[in-house]
Amino acid sequence: MKLWLTAAEIADLALPGLPATKRNINALAEQSGWADRKGLCRPRSRSGGGMEYHLDILPPQARQAYVARFVPQPVPVETAAAAEAEPAAASLRDDAAEARDARLAILTVADRIFNEAKLPRLHADLLCVADYEACRLPMPEWVRKQVPRLTLRSLQRWRAAKASGQTTRLAVDRGAARRGSGVLDQANDGQVRIFILALISRQPHLSADHVRELVIAKFGETLTVTRAGGIVKTVPVPPIRTIQVTLATWKVTEKVALTALTNPDAFKSRYKLAGSNTDTTVSRLNEVWQIDASPMDALCVDGRHSVYAAIDVYSRRMVLYVSRTPRAQAVGLLLRKALLAWGVPERIKTDNGSDFTAKASERLFLSLGIERELSPAFTPEAKAFVERAIGTFQRDLGPLLPGFIGHSVADRKVIEARKAFAQRLGETDADAFCVELTGVELQHYVDAWAENRYQHRPHSGLDGVTPYAAAAAYGGRLRRLEDERALDMLLAPVAGRDGIRTVGKQGLRIDGSLYLAPHIMPETQVFVRMDPNDLGRALLFSIEGGAFLGEALCPDILGVNPAEAVAQAKAAQKEMIDGANAAVRREARKIKPRDFADTILGRAAARSGNLVSFPRPSDTHTTPALQAARDAVEGPKPARSTEAPAVQALRREIEADILGEAPADNVQQLRRVETPQMRFRRALELEARIAAGEAVPTEEAVWLGGYQVGSEYRALADVYGEFGEAALK
Known part of the structure; x- marks a missing residue:
């Protein structure tokens, strides 16, 4: 088995978690810094040059697979x-x-x-x-x-x-025959065992003597047990030594159940199935981020700080931000670092902390188009990746820092006990824990740890690949912010609690100061962000849509003469209103005073039938889509006039008059249209003829029947019955 391998030999092995080409192996070696690991990298001695890497430099999974090819496993x-x-x-x-x-x-x-x-x-x-x-x-x-x-x-x-x-x-369980056969296991049909376990769960610090006395108080001096063959025997309560051994055994065999009863938080972190985490199916970079915060396990000269962490689930990259106190602004600054470094995520998972559910945080997620998912309350396992990452950070970096106070109260007591009580007397925490760092210096150490140590270490959750290599190997597309200033604008603090203000005639009032906004109409609601670099400048946005409306300035804070600022604001407002009303004023000049009387009286005369209303020019509103829909339903039809024949004839004569054409004769009938009074008189004549038994033409009878059911006939009949012939003049 070779211990030193070239990039080509590693690629040919096709080990799990490693690339299968020499080029990609060299790229991984460069990204992971293999050349900097002394004793595990050396120049190749044979011809051809290049580098050789020791077996121990490979990720654990790949190294195990390589060794297994030469050393057979006892059990396949x-x-x-x-x-x-x-x-x-x-x-x-x-x-x-x-x-x-x-x-x-x-x-x-x-x-x-x-x-x-x-x-x-x-x-x-x-x-x-x-x-x-x-x-x-x-x-x-x-x-x-x-x-x-x-x-x-x-x-x-x-x-x-x-x-x-x-x-x-x-399988051979040599203790199976004896397990569960003791007196305390079987006594009183198992009720003694249940009672003792309940005592331990209620008070884990009870001694064997306490337990024995409590058992005697509940069950008496003797207990009943069932032996082989179903024989029931009465035995005395076991001595203290037997109870001590039994309690020690149960604390091992019933460890999980007792932990669930006595320390639910420890049970949750150690034994509870972490199957609720649904982010294990993440398949893209920046698909899901998880963010959380934790108090730093080290003190600073300006107090204890909190550390906010964001982790990309796909690559396990991590960004950290140090904040003096937990607040929504720290969430925004953490996201700023991550967004500029990694791009924009699709979804961010947080817990229900007030800093993550604050309006400022929700507004930031909404403005950036990021889906925010809340994990169920009291279920840290739902965002296990960031919880584990924070634990790794605290355990790896915390002990290296001056001011380290331990990961728990027990750790802190151990650190404090390094000095005798006489030496600790009168010491402050800064003296006891050698506090030297400021918050700014702590941030520097935190960033250096995340960039230079954490992301270049093999990660077991990535099959031994480093977070840096996992992110670098991703070939998909990412969303990135083009303008850093736009992001800073979204992170700017809002005015008051919700940032909503209404522009008044004097401007905007923010924290007791008056800000002038002459370019915005009074009674307009706006969303206000304060310029983080200039307290006297407020940035105004529309409530709907978030469009930028302009700035509002505070003369008192900016050091400007208030009288001059107000005068300039009035002039600017007048110019704005004049510009907005210019079109209205031009149209008003076209309207004459007598137009009101002529229009109103003309409409009254038209309704009474004493005036013929000429058609007014109008435009038909249509769109290509409306026309296409109309053609599909009805089919294209030739345009036809909606004017009555009498009106058309009158219009043609007026047009001929304007063009100078002479009429056919100089005598014209005064009334060209039958008035309602004329139609009613005609109906009366037909009714009289029918009442006299005279014959009436069919078309006249049909017209009379239709006219009698109309509203005009009924109205004139009422008037005629009241005033007689005077109503028809």
Whole structure:
């Protein structure tokens, strides 16, 4: 087995987690800094030059696969996988599973002898047994410890169990017969055991003496147990020593259940299945980020700081930001660093902290077009990647910093105990923990750790690939911000709590100061961001759509003469209003005072029938889509006039008059259109003729019937009945 390999040899091996071409191996070596790892990289001594890399420089998974090709496993991978897949395998104790694997390893050697020696199965098994007994077979020490003696019958029995898919029969649990048969396990049908476990869960610090007294108080001086054959016996409560041994045993065998009862947080972090994390299916760079915050495990001269972390789930890259206090502004500044370095993510997952759910944070996510996902309350496992990353950061960098206070209260007590109490008396935390760093210096160390150490270390979650290499190898497209200033504008603080203000006749009032905004109409609602570089300047945006409307200036803060500023603002507002109303004024000049009376009285006369209303010019509103839809429904039709024949004739005569054409004769009928009064008189005459029994033409009778059911007939009939002939003049 070669320990030093060239890039070409590594590529030819096609190891898991590594590229399969020499060019890509060289690129990975350069990205991961293999050349800087002394003792693991050397120039190639043979012709051709190049570099050779030691086996230990490869990622763990690749190194293990390479070694496995030369050192056979005691139990083949497929055999071990099949044994673990059996339903009964999940309940095996560790020592029982090891006994099973030892017997599977012996069966593997026996099968190898059978295949290589070309002997009958019985003769091959006899040879295997003899060699094993004589210690001539190269078996690991743990196998011989589990199986000190081997017989032909045992070997044949093991092979039959393996062939039937019952490898759990090869497991030997030497304590199974005795386990659960003690007095405290069986007493009173198991009620004593349940009671003692409840006592421990309620108060883990109870001694064996306390437990014994409580058991006697509840169950009495004697207990009942069931022996073999169903015989029930009465026995005294065991002594303190027996209870001590039993409690120690239960604290091991019932560790998971007791942890869930006594320390739910520890159970959640150590044993609870972390299957709720749905981000393991991420397949793209910047598809999902997770962000969280944690108090720094080191003090600064200006107090304890919090560290905000953002991690890209696909590549495991991490960006960190140090903040004096947890707040929404820190979330924005963390995202600024990550956005400028990595691009824009599709989705960000956070917890329900007030800094992540604040209006400023929600507004920032919405403005950037980033989907925000909230993890369920009290479920840190839902964002396990960032939780694990913060833990790695605290454990790796924290102890290196001056001012380190430990990862827990217990750690802090240990650090404080390094000095005698007399030495610690009167010391402040800064003295006790050697605090030297400022928040700015801490940020420098944090950035250096993330960029130079963390991202260039192999990551087990990436099959040994570094976060830097995982991100560099991604070939997809990314979304990036074009203008850094636009991002800074979105991060600018808002006025007040929600940033919404209404422009008044004096301007905007922000934090007790008056800001002039002459270019915006009064009574307009705006969204206000404060210029982070100039307190006297406010940036105004529309409520709907977020369009930039301009600036508002505070003369008092800017040091400008307030009278001059107000005068200029009034002039600017007048110019704006005049410009906006110019078109209205031009149209108003076209309207004459008498137009109101002429129009209103003309409409009244038209309704009364004493005035013929001439058609006014109009334009038909249409669009290509409307015309196409109309053609599809009705088909194209020739345009036709909607004017009445009498109106058309009158219009033609007026047009001829304008053009100077002489009429056919100089006598014209005064009324060219039948008025309502004339139609009503005609109806009266027809009714009189019908009442007198005279014959009436059919078309006249039909007209009369239709006219009588109309509103005009009914209205004039009422008036005629009231005023007689005077109503028809």
